[in-house]
Amino acid sequence: MPILLPAFVLGGTGFILGILIFVVSKYFHVEEDHRIDDIEGMLPKYNCGACGYAGCRDMAQGLLAKQAKVEQCKPIKTEAKIALMKHLDELFKSELELKKQ
Numbered sequence: 001m002p003i004l005l006p007a008f009v010l011g012g013t014g015f016i017l018g019i020l021i022f023v024v025s026k027y028f029h030v031e032e033d034h035r036i037d038d039i040e041g042m043l044p045k046y047n048c049g050a051c052g053y054a055g056c057r058d059m060a061q062g063l064l065a066k067q068a069k070v071e072q073c074k075p076i077k078t079e080a081k082i083a084l085m086k087h088l089d090e091l092f093k094s095e096l097e098l099k100k101q
């Protein structure tokens, strides 16, 4: 019987904190921009920092914000660079068309 009290206290605390974490995660959920994932997927993913950014994801955010240029990525291969430039071009063109409407 004396062992049941700590079990209930710990179990109850865990249950209450679990509910709290669930509620907080629902209300403070931040939707990620899938365009960053797409751009990051086209970068070499070496996370070397040669571009001046902390890593490829940071560089992808810079490219999307038009603060970085693809040429800043030193190890990217020519074909990948061209494909990424085309992708960004299409992305920015479609954004422009959406703004016009």
Ligand code: SF4
Binding pocket: 043, 044, 045, 046, 047, 048, 049, 050, 051, 052, 053, 054, 055, 056, 059, 072, 073, 074, 075, 076
């Ligand atoms: S230089 Fe290229 S590979 Fe290196 S972190 Fe920057 S984007 Fe990634």
